[in-house]
Amino acid sequence: MRLDTVRVINYKCIFDSGAFSIAPVTCFVGRNESGKSALLEAIYKLNPVRQEDLDFDPRKVYPRHLYRRYKERAEAGSSGEPVVAARFELSPDDCTALENALGPRVLLSKFVVFAKYYGRRPTMQVSINESSIVRHLLSQSSLSSSEKRPLRLCETIARLRDSLSKVDSPSDAQSALLESVERQFPDANAGMAAIRVLDPRLPKFVYFASYNTLPGEIALDVVLDKSKRGDALTFDEAMFLALLGLAKTDPEALRDNSNLEEYIRTLEIASDRITEEIVAYWSQSRHLSVQFRVDSGTPTARGGRRFHTRILDSRYMSSFNVEDRSSGFVWFFSFLVWMSHVRRVYGDNVIVLLDEPGLSLHARAQADLLRYIRDRLQPRFQVMYTTHSPFMVDVEDFLGTRTVRDVSEAGMLLGTKVEDKVFAKDKDTVLPLQAALGYDVAQTLFLGGHMLVVEGPSDLLYLKWASRQLRMRDRAYLDTRWVVCPVGGIDKMRSFVALFGGNRLHVAVLADFHSGDKNKVRELRDSGLLKKGHVLTMDTYASASEGDIEDLLGRRIYVPLVNSCYGLDDDRRVPLVRNEGETRRLVEEVTDHFRALPADVESFDHYTPARHLSEHPEVAERDSDALMAALERFERLFVDLNSLLPAASVGQEE
Numbered sequence: 001m002r003l004d005t006v007r008v009i010n011y012k013c014i015f016d017s018g019a020f021s022i023a024p025v026t027c028f029v030g031r032n033e034s035g036k037s038a039l040l041e042a043i044y045k046l047n048p049v050r051q052e053d054l055d056f057d058p059r060k061v062y063p064r065h066l067y068r069r070y071k072e073r074a075e076a077g078s079s080g081e082p083v084v085a086a087r088f089e090l091s092p093d094d095c096t097a098l099e100n101a102l103g104p105r106v107l108l109s110k111f112v113v114f115a116k117y118y119g120r121r122p123t124m125q126v127s128i129n130e131s132s133i134v135r136h137l138l139s140q141s142s143l144s145s146s147e148k149r150p151l152r153l154c155e156t157i158a159r160l161r162d163s164l165s166k167v168d169s170p171s172d173a174q175s176a177l178l179e180s181v182e183r184q185f186p187d188a189n190a191g192m193a194a195i196r197v198l199d200p201r202l203p204k205f206v207y208f209a210s211y212n213t214l215p216g217e218i219a220l221d222v223v224l225d226k227s228k229r230g231d232a233l234t235f236d237e238a239m240f241l242a243l244l245g246l247a248k249t250d251p252e253a254l255r256d257n258s259n260l261e262e263y264i265r266t267l268e269i270a271s272d273r274i275t276e277e278i279v280a281y282w283s284q285s286r287h288l289s290v291q292f293r294v295d296s297g298t299p300t301a302r303g304g305r306r307f308h309t310r311i312l313d314s315r316y317m318s319s320f321n322v323e324d325r326s327s328g329f330v331w332f333f334s335f336l337v338w339m340s341h342v343r344r345v346y347g348d349n350v351i352v353l354l355d356e357p358g359l360s361l362h363a364r365a366q367a368d369l370l371r372y373i374r375d376r377l378q379p380r381f382q383v384m385y386t387t388h389s390p391f392m393v394d395v396e397d398f399l400g401t402r403t404v405r406d407v408s409e410a411g412m413l414l415g416t417k418v419e420d421k422v423f424a425k426d427k428d429t430v431l432p433l434q435a436a437l438g439y440d441v442a443q444t445l446f447l448g449g450h451m452l453v454v455e456g457p458s459d460l461l462y463l464k465w466a467s468r469q470l471r472m473r474d475r476a477y478l479d480t481r482w483v484v485c486p487v488g489g490i491d492k493m494r495s496f497v498a499l500f501g502g503n504r505l506h507v508a509v510l511a512d513f514h515s516g517d518k519n520k521v522r523e524l525r526d527s528g529l530l531k532k533g534h535v536l537t538m539d540t541y542a543s544a545s546e547g548d549i550e551d552l553l554g555r556r557i558y559v560p561l562v563n564s565c566y567g568l569d570d571d572r573r574v575p576l577v578r579n580e581g582e583t584r585r586l587v588e589e590v591t592d593h594f595r596a597l598p599a600d601v602e603s604f605d606h607y608t609p610a611r612h613l614s615e616h617p618e619v620a621e622r623d624s625d626a627l628m629a630a631l632e633r634f635e636r637l638f639v640d641l642n643s644l645l646p647a648a649s650v651g652q653e654e
Helices: 036-044 064-075 092-102 130-140 145-153 157-165 172-184 190-201 220-229 235-245 251-255 257-280 327-346 363-377 395-400 427-447 457-472 490-500 518-526 538-542 549-553 555-565 586-595 607-615 617-622 624-642
Strands: 002-011 014-016 025-029 084-089 107-116 123-128 204-209 217-219 288-294 306-313 318-321 350-355 382-387 401-409 412-419 449-454 482-486 505-511 535-537
Touching (some): 025 363, 025 395, 036 350, 036 412, 130 157, 130 172, 157 172, 235 327, 257 288, 257 327, 449 457, 449 490, 457 617, 505 518, 505 624, 555 607, 617 624
Parallel strands (some): 449 505
Antiparallel strands (some): 217 306
16 A cells, blocks of 8 residues: 555644645655654554554643543544544555455545544545445355346345345355355445455554664663563663564573574674665765673673673774764664564565654765665655755655644644645745755756756746656657756846856756746846857747747646646636637636636645646646647757757766
8 A cells, every 4th residue: 555645633733734645755844843743653653563652642642722622522422533544545456455355346446544533443444336246246156047136236235135134945055145245244344344355454654763773781681571471662672672683583592691692693793784784875984883792690680681782983993882972873773673673574565754864964974864765765665754954855856845834823823734835935944945955956056067947846847747758758858967947937047047157057048938028038148148049938839929838738738737736627627728819828827717716726826737747647648639749849849958968978868
């Protein structure tokens, strides 16, 4: 299953987060005390790997000022809204498992909703075609045609079971079918049968915080005794047992002093493998490794023997307790130990939650950690992490960023809100995003290269979408040496070019062209800041006197895209056919259309359709003729842009 959307209600500082989407790697950005950690904690409790963390305790986590109202509702027998509601998309394997159990074409939707509550059992909603299940049962039975005929009117399992149980003198085939129905559907509920198939397939959630590290020392025999009795363990103790699990031998072997050195050697060999993996992503030092020691105490002594974890620095041939040295390295090592343990138990059906990962890391080490997440975790797991560091924001995957804000309006506290829109109104919230973009741009500028300046982020998304589409068809796409940089409108283009154009950077500009901006484009062309032919405008490729990048998409793609992403239907839709006498640009027409819609419709902006197209490219594939026409327009643009690059180093490979 893939986590698709989440909503959190009444958990600590979160009154209602609103529903927000989850990407393959989702980065939650917000200032301190905005509710990022609370958000991750609530999501973790959907299906945590540690049973100790399974339940919600309203006395501890229900918002304080709302707790009295909750108590009154609970005493009246009302459970209220779910604390966390998560929508999952079923994988092909999930669908196959369900069809193997219940029959073909049983699913009405590939999405299921799993919800957790205060004081009651969780729920799972599955949309299934119960009549298909009944038909499958009948087709697989040995009933004769005459015996099947009256049962074909049954649309539910309950009706089928009731009809079979009322048959006088049932045949062997009828008795066998009734027995099969009662065995497979003991509660006569097809939905519950589907849930029994899907519930074990629900991903487990792993939560790892910045303070979750291996303990420097631990009472060895105390932990072994607690584990043997099945007592609840602290996270430090669970982490220690996860470390011992690296040796793939029974931890009880540590009680035997004669085997102690051999066990520790096995453990250090396993730890060396993890250290080698860290070193591949650790630019800070290549000279650190992990050592283990057991002191000379005895199990009968007070507290028993103590197990020590130490970090060896081979440059200085000295070792230190993990609590005294290299906290960043220890965090990284501890995280990989815990993930190794989780994968041994649960395989790859895991969603990873990291709360402020790499908080103690240098900026370069944070970039290493981000690369590790992208290279090693993302191919196997969905990952969610919180940060307020610009160096933990992946500028190559801005669509995976979600802003987290503590919101107040008109003096009323609304609590933590999560927004899919990358740039929130609160300047403190978006500061890490701005810093990440600024750093990325600065890196590009200092390293040199070819910069394509566009007006906004929607231009960037449309260009990337069109380039991918053309590349898949073996047609001319945007040369990957172009770095596309949104600057925030035509007014900022001249400032950007004036500031950076002389910094050994090859700059071209791609701008909209319409009334109000035509003079600004001409001034930029005439300024002498750019080489001749390096200011391109959309009207040229839209074959019109004026044009935006949306005109390159064309009406037959852009209008359905807008209707789809804003959920417009019936009389609220933007018309696919242009009204007679209509002369406005496409975006201008759509903007005016939204102004006439009721207040409950979300305000129109350029970015939302662009993001929707990036996430759902199939929207544009419904009209193949319109798609081909749009790609021809983009291809002409890319050919012209690529011709501006140095011919001697033209290379299309990424």
